[in-house]
Amino acid sequence: MTDHRHVLVVEDSRVQAKIIFQHIADRTPFPTIVAHSFTEAEAAMTERRDSIFVAILDRNLPDDPEGRIVPLAKSLGIPSVVMTASFSEEVRKILLEENVVDYFIKSMAEMEAMERLIERLYKNQFVRALVVDDSKLFRARLTGLLRNLNITVLEAEDGRKALETLAQNDDVRLVITDYNMPNLDGFGLIEELRAGKSKERLAIIGVSAEGGGQTVRFLKVGANDFLVKPVEVEEFTCRVHMQLDMLDLLENLRELRAAHQG
Numbered sequence: 254m255t256d257h258r259h260v261l262v263v264e265d266s267r268v269q270a271k272i273i274f275q276h277i278a279d280r281t282p283f284p285t286i287v288a289h290s291f292t293e294a295e296a297a298m299t300e301r302r303d304s305i306f307v308a309i310l311d312r313n314l315p316d317d318p319e320g321r322i323v324p325l326a327k328s329l330g331i332p333s334v335v336m337t338a339s340f341s342e343e344v345r346k347i348l349l350e351e352n353v354v355d356y357f358i359k360s361m362a363e364m365e366a367m368e369r370l371i372e373r374l375y376k377n378q379f380v381r382a383l384v385v386d387d388s389k390l391f392r393a394r395l396t397g398l399l400r401n402l403n404i405t406v407l408e409a410e411d412g413r414k415a416l417e418t419l420a421q422n423d424d425v426r427l428v429i430t431d432y433n434m435p436n437l438d439g440f441g442l443i444e445e446l447r448a449g450k451s452k453e454r455l456a457i458i459g460v461s462a463e464g465g466g467q468t469v470r471f472l473k474v475g476a477n478d479f480l481v482k483p484v485e486v487e488e489f490t491c492r493v494h495m496q497l498d499m500l501d502l503l504e505n506l507r508e509l510r511a512a513h514q515g
Contacts, residue, residue, distance in 0.1 A: 257306035257378060260371060261286045263294040263322060264311045264336070269359060273309060273336070276364045281371055291317035291325075298329050306403060307354075307374045308333045309367070323351040332374055332403055334367065349486050352401055373494050377403035380497060381422065384408050385415040385430040385442065386460070391482070395429055395460075398489055412437025416445060425455070426500055427493065429480075432461040432471070440474050447475035453503045456496035460484070 260283045264270035270287050277285050286301065288294040291314045298305065308326045310333050326333040335348055335356040348356050355370055357363040382404050386392040389410075396406045407422060409415035411434040419425055428446065432439035443457055452475065459471035462482040471479045477499075478492050 257304055258375070259284050259286055259301065259304040259306065261288065261294070261297055261301075261305045261308040261331070263288045263291075263308060263314070265289050265314050266311075269311075269336075272361075273364075276368060277371065280368050283371065283375065290314055291322055294322060295325060298325060298331060302329055302331070305331055306378060307331070307371055309371075310335050310353075312337065323348075323353060327352055332401055334370060336363075336367075352397075354401055355487075355490065370494075373498065374403050376501065377497070380427065381405045381407065381425045382427040382429065383415060383418060383422070383425050385410075385412065385428065385434070385439070387411055387431065387434045391431070395484070395489075398484075398486065399429075399493070402490065402493065404493075411435050412439065412442035412445070415442055419446070427496060428455065428457045429493075430457065430459060432459065432463075432467060440470060443471070443474045443476055452477050454500070456500055458492060458496065 260277055262270055262273050262285055264273060267289065270289065274285050274287055277283060286297050286305070288297050298308070308331050310322050310326065312320050312322060312335055314322060323333055323335065332354045335353050336359050337344060337356055338359050340358055354374065357367050382399050384392050384395045384399065384406060386395070387410050392408050396408060399406045407418055407425065409418050413436040415430065430439045430442055439459055443459070446455065446457065457476045459476040459479045460482060461467045468479045477496055480489065480492060
């Protein structure tokens, strides 16, 4: 798997860029590339694409009045996080249409959350997920959201295909499954999976157009979490990252216990 280690910071204010750079340098292990203009950012993204795993972007650059910086990152497959001076519902819609991973206000209060996100996006390079849904359109939607988080994605059109795929890919850590599918539905799939892997080793998120009783049943058969269609991007990102963070924490605890016992 890839191991891109650099963070790209694009910010025309040299003072603001220095603040962001310093926070990343002090609180994360990742080296940082800084660009102060669209021209510098384009050069960095194209010449050093293989080393960059996330771009922290200012959308208001002096040589980019049309806002080309986020689409550029997307075209190169670089997950982007936007730092914005102001926020509104209109700005949110624009950013989500541009497939940004997340957005933060330019303030010291937001820095810690941004640092946590950077660390998660780095770890996501080594995560494989499986999306299970008989709707090709919805499967593509979830697959796109996961890939935007640096996660490698496999797909299956029903529960039986999912079991076949997982048998050949034992390193999958996250399964996102619909309920209503032919051959083997989401409940049956989760029951089969839980016979072999616990919640501590495989995270499963159920998805359905209905809440209520389906939510309860998904959780009772062994899902870690549940989402209702249509899926909101921010909620999806938060829930996926929450499950992956929990898996990492539990894995660290197992390693500490093993080291202590050894």
